[in-house]
Structure formats: C-alpha cells, structure tokens
Amino acid sequence: MAATETLPEQKTAFNSADFAPVIDLNDLSVHFGGRPILRSLRGELRGRAVGLLGPNGAGKTTLIHTLLGFHDPSSGTAHIFGRDITTEIKQIRQVVGYMPERDSFIARMSAVHLVRLMAELSGLPSEAALERAHEALFYVGLGEARYRNLDTYSLGMKQLAKLAQAIVHGPRLIFLDEPTNGLDPPARQRMLRLIREIRDSGQAHIVLSSHLLRDVEECCEEILILKDGQIAQYCNLEEERKANRKFLVLETRGDQNAFARSVAALGCEYALTTDSRVKIVLADNVEVRDIYRAADEHQVQIRRMSYKRDSLEDIFLKAMENGHGGL
C-alpha cells in the first residue's frame, strides 16, 4: 500500500487553523427521540486540558460523541481546530484520539495487534503503525505485556491499552471518557501521571470527562461543567480559585468581639462560633497580615489558623446550585 498522503498538520488548512479555538461550540443541540440531551451549547474551549464535569445524564458523553461525529446535531454545530463537525468529520477524526468509557476491544487480539490495527486505520503505513504501536504500549507501561491477548488483561491494563490506541497516531486532541473508571489507587495515579505528561508535552490538547473531581483537578487547567445538557460553568480553574473569596477559620483567645468588629471594619464578613472560633471571609483588598495586625491591636492570641480557597468541589457545587452560568 503506497504511502502518498501527507499528514493533515502539514496542510495549509490546518496551519491556518492553529489560532482557532480547540473546540468551538456554536449553539450545539442534540435531541434523542425528541428529548433534548444537549441544549444550545455555546463557547470556545482553548485550554490545553479541559475537564468535562457534570452529574450523571448531564450530557458529557453525548457531547464527546457528537464532537466525534457519532451523533448528528439537531441544530447548531461545533468546530474542532476550525473544522466543522457536520461537514469535515473525517479531517477532524484524523487529528483526534478517543478513549471510550466502556470496554472496547476486538476479541482474540493481542494489544500490539489491536493498537497497530487502529494506527493503520488512522492512516499510518503498516510498518510505521507497528513501530508506533510498540512505542505507544511502552509509553503507557504495557511494554512487557504487549503480546498478551487483551482478553487476559486486568481492568487497569485494559484502560492503559485503550489509552495506547487513542494516542498511537499522535493526535492533536484526545478525548478521554472516564479514564480512571474502576482503577485501583496506584493504577489511577499512573493514568493521571500519563495524562499530565501528555498535557505537559504540549503536543496534544486533552478533554477529560470524569465524575471524579479530584482527577480533573489534578490534570486540567480548565473545566466545563454541564447540567441538564446546558453549560453551567466554563472557567480556568486557577483563575477561578484566585477570583473566589478566601476563607479563614481562626481559633482565638482574648476579646473576640472587639477583634471581630475590627475585622468587620476592614470590610470582611465574619461569624463567631461558640468554641472560640472566628470564621472570616476575606475581602478582596485584605491580606492575612491585616488580620494579624487587628488581632495584635486587641491583644487577641491566634492559636490556630486554617486558610481555605474554593476547591473544585466548591466550584462544581456552586455551578450546580446556580444553574446555567453560560460562557
């Protein structure tokens, strides 16, 4: 089989699309049997690693499937690297890798055989596909087990094999649907480390769909939270944390009331508890050292201080409460 075509990356169309957002959602709606699953999703995802969050049935997997062209949009469309999913899905699939949530294998095949087949179907010539299959399996840590039949793999190994087939053709965008499902802690850590490595290599963007907030927190820079098929929140995780208010919980000895009034005068909200604790929500212009100064003025001892920023869980729960924040 003659290898004559060039990589899509080498084509001018994709070069010109380098400045386009990774995923551009244009009023994307998907209905199944008249029931709306995704409703008018709008926004541009540009992050290196985007976490896709949402409760069960929020439409995370449907969004991934629609972006891969498995489902037709009922209305609207989306673009991946500037290419329309309704008209240029083949070109998109050339530069996209997908790790499905469920077990997906071809029976009676060794891992190297499966990954090679997938590489060939992505357009790699036979020899290059075999070489990349070995490399991908070594990369994910299945080098020693690559000739074993997939049916004999443990769940963790199967997840790694799925990751290997998703990256074997060197895609620019990788969709990972619940990659840590069913993994024990060491296997989960290994998977997350691989995802972070791919992200940090700068060679591929990642869209990670997961129920596990911790996984998303560890791997993603940006999050897209879906609720009832709509975007509840899209934000940069670090910026959102910085922008969110900071909480202090102080354990004090001394005149708590005078201290609290002084803190309030700084513009902070506070709450006194019965067990000598003061909870303070820091105002934007107030630093922790201002709190120390106020305590010093009133001869209040600060025995313990815990400093807390919004965790992803807080951001997620707020998005769930607030409803549809949009972009």
Add this chain to the structure above:
Amino acid sequence: MAVYEHTYKRYQGLMTPAWSRFLILPRHAFRDVFKSKLFTAFYAICFIPLLVEAVLIYLHHNVNALAIMQINVRELLPIDASFFQFFVNFQGGFAFFVALLVGPPLVSRDLRNNALPLYLCRPFSRAEYVAGKMSVLLILLSLMTWIPQLLLFLFQSYLEGWRWFVDNLWIASAIFIGSIVWVLLLALLSQAVSALVKWRVVASGALLGIFFIPSVFGEVINQIFVTRWGSIISIAALMRNITSGLFGSFVRETGSVRITGFDETIVREIVLREPPLWACWAAMFVVCAICLALLSRKVRAYEVVS
C-alpha cells in the same frame, strides 16, 4: 514517542491514501481466519472441484492422454455452457459453507466487544467499515468461484482456439455475473445476520435458517396453491433461476398438474410456471436492500435506545 524516550510525540510521517484503508480489515481478518488449520484444510478442499474441471478440460484436448486411459472423448462431459454452469453451482455450494464459517463472527464480534467506537472514531466511515468487512468474504469467495472459473474458461479458449472464445464469450459473462451475484448475496446476508445476532453460533444458525426455512415455506406454498410462485421467497430457488437465466437454460414451465374427475376425465390442467426472471432479480434486489438497511441501522458507534 520513541521507546527509549518515553515522551508523547505526534506522528510526522506519510499517510496511506484514504480510499485504500478499508482493505486493512480483510488483511487483519485473514490472519485470524487462517489461524484455524481446520478452516485452511476445508478452504483447500474447496479447490478440488476446480482441479477436476481443469483435468476434464485438459483431457478433452489431449488425445494421447485419452488413448492411454482408454477413454472415448464422447464419454466425457461436453465443454459448453452447461459444463461451466454445473461447476459454478458446485462452487457456489462450497462458497455457502465458507460464508457460514467466516461471515457470522465478522461484525458480531465487534458489536459484542463494543469495538465499533474504536473503528469509527478514526477517519474511517461506517460505509468503509461495512466494505472492509464484506471484502473479507468477497475476496475469499471470489478466489474460489469466478476467478478460477474465468481462468479455466480462458484455458479452454486457449486449447479450443480464438473462434470458440469469441462464440462463447457470453459464458464468461454468465460465470462472472452468476458468481458475483451469489458472492455478494452471501457477503451481504452474512454481514446483516452478523450485525443482528451477537453470538457466533446463533448467527451461523440464523444464516443457515435464512436459506432453508424460506425454501421449505416456498415449497409448502407451491404445494398448497399448486403454483411455483412460492420460489420467490426461497433464496436458493431465486439464485438457481438467475443462474439458469444467465447460462440460457432457464425454463419457465416446469410441469403441470392435471385435476381429474371421478371418471378420470381431465377437469383442469394447471401449468406450473416458475416466476419470471425479472421477478427473481427484483426479489434478489429486495433481499440485498433489506440487508443494507439492517447494516446501516446496526453498524453505529453507539446505538441510541429510545
């Protein structure tokens, strides 16, 4: 992503042409199919009738050999349309059993293991998937039906001479069309059954049933209604009529039934007529259309359940 570097890198090399990628599936499938020594032996046995055919053609033109074996040339089968039709039908029977062994697991195995998303998330369409899976059977069956038959036709032409070739070129077209229709039908039916039934044994049974159950029903209809139109639901009968039509041996009237009174006088005579050829072709197209519709419905990355 070199082994020693352990880093993620994009692929920068050349790509294969998109049109040729469906052929990757048969290449990988053959590796699996011929792993079975039993199947390999059976497939080899399928070529024995072709060997016999070649020997018969050779004997017709080798006077010395006939003399040594003390065989009169008239005792041998004449090399004409009926000779080739016989072997086309014979090989068709073998092709059915090969399809029965190879066809059912092709799609069902992928469906059972949720492998379709892996294929279809790549620059590889559903049509290419079906074409790739069908070409496994198309290649295997073509290699044992029309390709050797046409080679033997050329062999006969070579031995008989140019005039025979020109006069009998229609036999070559009959060999090709008759075999390719049968091969396509087998490939389509086995893929459709394979897409419907996830378990190999059940799929094989269903494929067998598709050929035999309608034949039985068709015969029941023929007997009850004193007609031959029951053949229209029998795939085997349809194929037999189409092949006969192509080889010029199709006869519509296949008999008659006389209804007699108590005094043995003929009350009515019903002439049994096979369905016309156009009806057989139309029925065959309907079968193929149903198979394609089924494949189009079942071969999806994910099935949406309403």
